[in-house]
Each structure stands twice: as C-alpha cells, then as structure tokens.
Amino acid sequence: MKPLWRINKYLYKYKGLLLLGIVFTVISNVFVIIPAQLVRIAIDYVVESFSLYRPLMQGGMGDLARENFLQVVFIFGVLILVMALLRGFFLFLIRQTIIIMSRKVEYDMKNEIFEHYQDLPLSFYRKNSTGDLMARITEDVSRVRMYLGPAIMYGLNLLILFPLVIFYMISVNAELTLYSLLPLPILSVSIYFVNNLINERSEKIQRSLSELSTFVQEAFSGIRVLKAFVREEDSAREFTKASEEYKIKSINLTRVNALFFPLIMALVGISTIITVYVGGIQVIQGEIGYGVIAEFILYVNILTWPVTSLGWVTSIVQRAAASQTRINEFLDIKNDIVSLKNLDSEIQGRIVVENLSFYYPESGIQALDQVSFEIKAGQTLGIIGTTGSGKSTIANLLMRMYDPTSGKIEVDGQDIRNYNISSLRRQMGFVPQDVFLFSDTIANNIAFGIDHPDMDLIEKAAKDADVYQNIIDFPKGFETMLGERGITLSGGQKQRVSIARAIAKEPRILILDDCLSAVDTKTENSILTALRKIMENRTSVIISHRVSSAKLADHIIVLDDGKIIERGNHDSLMNQKGVYADLYEKQTQSGEPVED
Template sequence: MSDPNITGKTYDTHLLRRMMRYVKPYRGIFAISVVLTIVMAVVAPALPMVIEYTLDRFILQNDIDGLQLMLMIMLGLLVVQTVIRYFHTLMTSTLGQSVIRDLRIDVFNHITGLRLKYFDRTPIGRLITRTISDLETIANIFSEGLIQIIGDILQLVVILGVMFYTDWKLTLVVLIPMPLMIGATYVFKEAMKSAFQDVRKWVSNLNTFLQEHISGISIIQYFAREEQEMHTFKAANAEHRNAHIRANWYFSIFFPVIEVIMAIALGLLVWYGSKQVLAGMLSPGVIVAFIMYINMIFRPIRELVDKFNTLQMGMVSAERIFAVLDTDEQTPNTGTQKPSVIRGDIVFDNVWFAYDEDKWVLKDISFHVKPGETLALVGATGAGKSSTINILSRFYEVNQGAILLDGVDIRQYELNYLRRTIATVLQDVFLFSDTVANNIGLNDPAITREQIVQAAKQVGAHDFIMRLPGGYDYEVQERGATLSSGQAQLISFIRALVHDPKILVLDEATSSVDTETEGLIQRAIDTLMKDRTSIVIAHRLSTIQKADKIIVLDKGEMKEMGSHQELLRIDGYYRRLYELQFHSAGI
C-alpha cells in the first residue's frame, strides 16, 4: 500500500477524471447542479441592483406606491434565491452521496478480493479509514467543494462585471486592497494544507490504534497494560487535537485579516463615493449597492479558501482511496474451468513457497492424496502445515512447482469455484455479529434452513443450538464472544459441512474444545470424511490415527510420510512425538 500520509495536490486533473467516472451514472443530477450554480451566480447581483434602483427612483423621490411594488419584487427575489439554493444544496449532496456509495462498493469489493499477504502488512484500521472517513471527505468535493468553487468564481465574475458596468472608477478604488486579500488567501491556503494533512494522518493513526487495541482488549487486560496503552493513546490523541487546533488557529487569524481588508475596501468606498455623491456625479443608490457588492465579493473569496481546503482534503483522500484500488495484489482469477464434478484428487508437485522472497516456508513438497483419502499433516509450530492448506485454496501463490486438482493446475480453475470446492475449519473461529443460522449459511440463498438444521444434527450440535434463546435465530455477538470456544467451533464446523465440500480441511479444528465437544466433532468427522478428500492438521495425534497418509513436516521440509502404523515402525520424528504425547497422558 502507498504511504498513508500522501500529501496530494489541491487540484489533480488525473484524480478528478477518475472521480468523474463515478459521476457518469448521475449525469442528470450533475447537470442540474451545474445549471443551478450558474443561475445562482447570475441572480446574485439582482438584489443590490433592485435596491439601488429603489433608493434612487422611489425612496429619494418619495414614491410610496412604487416603493411598495419594489419591496414585493425584492421579497420575490429572496424567495427565488432561497428556493434555488435549497435545490442546489439538495442536488450537490445527493450527487456526492451517490458517488461515494458506488465508490465505497468498489473499494469494499476490491479489498475483499486482495490476497491475505496484503492484510499481513496493512493495518485494518487504515483500511477502515479509507472506506469510511476518507470517502466522506470525497463526498464534500461535490457538495461543498468543486461545484461550489465554480459557482463562487462565476459569481465573482458576474458581480465584478456589473460593478465595472455601473462605475468602473469606483470599482477600481474598491479593489485597491485586493492584492492584500490574494496574498493572505495564498498564505492561509498553504498553511491549512499542511494542517489538514496532519489531521488526516492522525485520524488514520487513531483508527488503526483503536481497531488493534479493541480487538486485542483481552491481551491488554490479561497483562494489565491498560495504563500504558492509555498513555500511548493520549499521546496520539493529543497529536490529533494539536493538528485540529493548529487548523483552527489559522482560521482565527485569517478571518479577522479578511474583515480588516474588507473594512479598508468599505472605507475607500465611503471616502471616494461620498465625494462623488456630493459632486453630483454619483447617486446614493450606487453607494448602497456597492456596499452589498463588496460583501458579495469578499464573502466568496473568503469561503473559496475553505472550499479549496475541502477540495484539497478530498484530493488527498481520493489519492489514498485510489491507491487502494490500484493495489495490484488480488489473486489472479484468469482460470475458467468449472467442471460439474470434482473427484478430489490432490497432487503437490515439487512445491516451493515463501511469504517473503527467499525465506522458504515450504521446500520441494510433493505428495498425492487420492479421492476419498485422508491426509494428516503434523509438525512443530512453523513447520509449514497451515501454509500448505493456504496455498491449496490460493490465498497465497506458490513460488515454484504446481498443485493439481483432478490433474488440472488449480490456477486454471475459476477462483470462486475452487474455493467453494474446499471447506475449511480453522482453530481460530470467526463468527459475525449475526444469527446462528446466518453464521452457518453465510446468507447464501441457496442454503435452506432445513439444510442448516440437518448439518447441525449430523454434527450433534442441534440440541445446544435449540437451547440458545431464539435457537437458530440467536444473535451471536462479535467473534462469538457469548459462546464457549467449543460451541463456536461446532458452528464453524456446521458452516463447512452445509456447503457440501468435495475437499474438507481441518486446521487444528479440535485443539481448543473440551473432551465432550471433541467427541461430538470426531464422530461427525468420521461420517463426513467418507467419500471426501480430507486434509487434517492436528497437534493431537489421537485425532489422525485413522488417516490414510500422514506427512511429518519440519521447517518446511517433508521428513516422513506413511500411515500411523508405518510411521510408528520408523524410529523417527513421528514416533518420538507420539510417545511424548501418550506417555505424558499416562497411556
């Protein structure tokens, strides 16, 4: 992933073009927003012009009837401007939210398709920031940024045109402080750019910190690290606060400076305009109109800075989001084969694999599992057991060699088809904040409640589920916190079975459950492994004695291979491990 602290540009044509692709489905809303922006700019000077006309033609002439008519016209203009502004805000907000809805879907789909290797080195909190808060910032580009900037610039052009048309000399006098305004605006913009970059950086850092520490709250409490982690959080939170304070400090300086410059412009207007009025060369109505014009010029310029900062923040967020979308770490899904029948014949042919280049986790692994056979993998932690099943499902790609399924390289199968063929039960069970039934069926409409219940009965978990409040509709808390480890493991096992896999993978599936629950799972395993190719990883050798083939791995290398009895006859690693486990158990 790219640097999380990308600075970006205030205006990036390439990024803007990419964002505009998401606007295409909403051309109508975009067109209406642009038209309303133009109308608002054109209508803006209408009220001062009407007031000027009213003052000179009716108030100074003491024409009460005409004054009443002009007051009605002014009221009508205010109503029209309010209605236009309402629909403009509605359209731009709708456009922004529609764009980020589609963009968020693309980001989520892209993230869920990335290889596990990407998540190994990317903090989840950073991805949450990209998907949530950074996308909200992009919405502001459309609702408060780009279109508004165009509207303000257009309004400035229209008002300046009207002012020059009305009295070009008075306009030039009023614009004398403008270089000061432009200079102050540029300095402020650059300062705010730096401040907002820091704000975005610390938002990302805080999200990452919170996600990691809330997920690992048990470890923090087990080791009584609450106070130390609080100090760390306070430091990060203080940096976030300081970045915001610095941004607000710039605002607190900039706006008073602008007010002073505007006061100078008003002073020049009064000084020069009064002399012109007294000389009979200018009407009082023009002075009143110009007072309003000055506010209408300085207000957009003042707000332009804030909107440029909104645009800047949006560009920074867009660059970060497109950096995620441009991450080319998805598992290639170029395979097309989706045979109607899979026998489950698995061959590892001289497979080499490394998470990091040249740090081999698996070294020249070769074995053959025939359809319906059970292969067991044993070895110490870090021997390469889990890596073997990870590359079988193509969560990671092999560096050398090939893996064949029914004689076909697994890379030639359509990726989703391949993964649906393999059901995996992991030691570390993950359950979603959802019902038991949805955790089992994963909201697959093809899986019926009857199939879920039948699979639960096969596992022997139906009775415990029915004892839960609501049964299969019981709401499981995040990661199954309200269930025992054995119950959570049973649910994950049912989840694998209900999808009717051709290949069953059990990764330490019984290592974290009690003896009674293990007995339930073991009985289900014996039934479900029939006519299925199975790969079992287990520290408990008692669970794999019936395996057709056992492979002993050590530091990524195959040390021994054979049945339980064959390996016991060899005075090797497996026999020593067996004797160690069963002697320590008093067997």
C-alpha cells in the same frame, strides 16, 4: 488535479444532475445581482423624490406625492423580497442536484472499493493494516466527496458569479470597481493560508483522537489483564497523557479558527470604507449618484463569500487529490490469482501435489520446499508438524489463496489454476486455524456458505460438529446472536460452529486446519467419529500439531521446516520410530488439555 481525473467517469455518469446544477447556479446568481441594481435605483429615486417633495409640499400636492413615493418604495421592497425568495429557491435546487450527485458518487466509490478489496488476494491483506483499509474507504472517500459536492458547488458559484458581478460593476463605474476590489485578492490569499493551518491542525487532532480511541479500546478489551496485573493507575496515567496531547492540539486549532472571521470582516470593512470614500468623492464631483455607492457595497459583500471560499475550495481540492491518490494506489493493485481456463465443473476430489515450493511474497520467507503428495478421491490425508512447519500454507495453496512459487497442484487431473476460483472454493469446506464468527445468529453463521439455507441441514451440521446440544441449551437456540451484540462462545464452541459451517456446505473437499486445538480429547474423538462418516465420500485434509487428530487418516505426512520428513499411515509411522512416533509418545504421556 491529475489523481482526480479518475473520478470523471462518475461525473459523466451523473452529468444530468451536474448540468442542472450549473443552470440553477447561473439563475440563482442572476437573482443575486438584480437586488443590488434595484437598491441603486430605489436610493436614487428616493434622493430625487426628496428634491421634488418640498416644492410639491409648498404647492399643496405633498400628500399625493408622499403616497406615490411610498407606493414606489413598497414596490421596490416587494421586488427585492421576491428576488431573495427566488435566490433561496434556486440555492435549494443547487443542493438538490450537485450535493445529491456527490452522495451518489460517494455511494458508487465505496461499492467499487469494497468490491475491489474483496477481489484482492490474501497477500494484500497481510501487507496492509485493517485500519488503513478502513481509512481509505471512509475518510478518503469522504474527502473526495467534499471535492465533488461543496468544492464543485462553490467553485461553480465563484466562476459564474464573479464575472457577472465584475461585468455589472465595470459597466456602472470602472474606477470605483478597481478600488472596491483591491482588498479581495489579499482576502483570498489570507484565507488560503489560514485554511491550510486549520487543515494541518485538524489532521493532527484526528490522528490524536484515533490514538486516544485505540488506547481506550485496548484498555477495555484487555480489562481482565489490566486488573489481574494491577495496572489501572498506569493505564489512567497514559490516558491522561494522551488526553492532554489531544487538548493542546484542539486549543491550537481553536486559536487559528479565531483568526478566520475577524480576518474576513476586517478586509470586507476595508473594502467598504474604500468604496464609500472613493464613491463619496465621485458623488461630490457629480460623477455618480448615491445609489451607486450602496450598489457597490452590496456587490463587495456579494463577492466576499465566493472570494473567501476560493482558499477553502483550493484546500479541499488539495486534500481530495491526496486522498484520491491513496485510493488509486489500492485500485491499481491487480489480483494475480486468476483463472486460466475458467473451468466450472463438479470436482471428484483427487488431489496431486508435485514439487511444491512457496515463498511468502510479503516477507520472502520460504514456507514449503519440494513437497509432493497425492490424495485419491474420498481419501483422507493427515498433515502433522510443529508450528511454522508449513501446514497452514498447504491449506492456503489448496484453497488457492496463493499460487505456488514453483511446482503444481492438480485437482481431478486439471491444474488448479484452470478452475474458476469461485466454483473451486464453493466445492471446498475450510475450517481455519483462527476461527472467525460474524455478529449474527448461530444459524446464519452455520449457513454462511449455503446459497439456500435449510434448517434441517443446519441442525445436522451442528450435530455432526458436536455443538448441537450447546446451541439448544441457549435460551434462543439457533437464533442466539453472537459477537458484540450477543453472547460470546468459548474457544471450543467457536471451533465446532466453524466446523459445522464447513460441513453444511456439503463440500467435495474438506480442509481442517488445526481446528480441534481448543477442544478436549473427549470432544475431539466425538467430532472425529462424526467426521469419519462425513469424510467417507469426500476428500479430506486434516492439518494438526496433535497426532490424535490425524491418526485415523488413510495417509499421513510429517512436515518440518517446509519439507516432508516422514510419510505413511499411523501404524507404519509408529514402526519407523521417528518424529511422528516421538510426537505421539510425548502427547500421550503429557495428556491433552481439557476445555474450559
């Protein structure tokens, strides 16, 4: 139970609903016990009435006795019906309190986890798979909710009903109570083991279903590749194999489920037989009346579900504890990217990088080694290098997605760690190498970083990114939906929309991380010409493996294996006849790829 202590704060938050649920549970269980007593009294009354009925018949008072007899029986019937209705009403109230409380806690937990996810650094997402993150905020939270809702509800019912019923049974007949309850512990233990088998096999089915869904998703996502390589039959064969595994696991679960209710009914039947046998002996001996046997049979049936639920509740608690442990693992991870002085000021854009070294924490790979450079406010820096040279790492460090292993980064003379992180990033425009657009309208994607979207600003950003004409050619223009619910843009169009999104923020620092790789030379020149105007009053960093993207920068550095091997402007680097000049010659001779 220790991992579940973490959620006691939610139980305290909704203590009103929980306390009402406990009160309603006590009241509803009172209305469970009273009908059993009414049945005992009614049966004893009927038996006694029959012993008096014959003499009264012979005395000529049979009709009157019969009428009174039926009236009393009718009253007992009405009382039992009223008790049942009241029991049902309070069961409704229990669900309206405890189950609603569990849903409110589920809502709060999901929000807490999601907010915590967003606060964690980029390194966290490199270490953990998206599927695992999704599972903890959905499946694990749902399992914890089962503990907070049904498990607490049925657990309270057991804790309240069991003592009440046992107390009444003992007060009526202690010996018969002992015999009646003999099979119930066996029932509870049996249900516990059967439930464990059901849960174990259910989890196997869930994993199998997840693998099946992943297989289908990949097959349909890569349908072009499947058809191009004529692998449809192989794909169908693999799907059949995965489906067969799912079918076998499902049948195994069905076989275990088949034991559940027969087991319950068998043990309840045994308990009923014992009650009738022992109770019959006591009736013959004149120790109890017939009504007591009926009352005890009802009590046994009343206790059946709470005792049965004990194994089920125990299983739910175990699963909830395991899930809460997984949730706590992520909630206990702290973000080490924090602001030291929480500065929230408008930046001018002067960047100084001194002896910057960086090792990726998740892999231990060194990405940068003693890198130093300076960009004055309003100037443009070009960073050139091959794949794996550390270009994108510099972008991540400037955005403070990571903190450097050693060295420092200053913005306007202040250590970057002193700035409020949100304030710093809000004044930066970032176009990542891997473009991501949301399933939303083009206008909303471009306005993503703006607090108060303005259509004129959105259109201007689209024009500057040379994507305006493409957008207005769509039937719905800027209201065109992207993603699964709408159209899919080409690679070049995606990159230009991403550039427009960064420009629309009107940032003080603009970072372009190899964002022109999917556009042709003509479009690249058009975008760079537009960007040149935008970059006049902004500090800009153009990261690229293509020399053409960075040649207009005021200053260029060439990276190789995390180190700066050349620096200067385009002309001076060409005169050096080094790596930069070789890259320029090769790219010029080979020509640039043309966008599809």
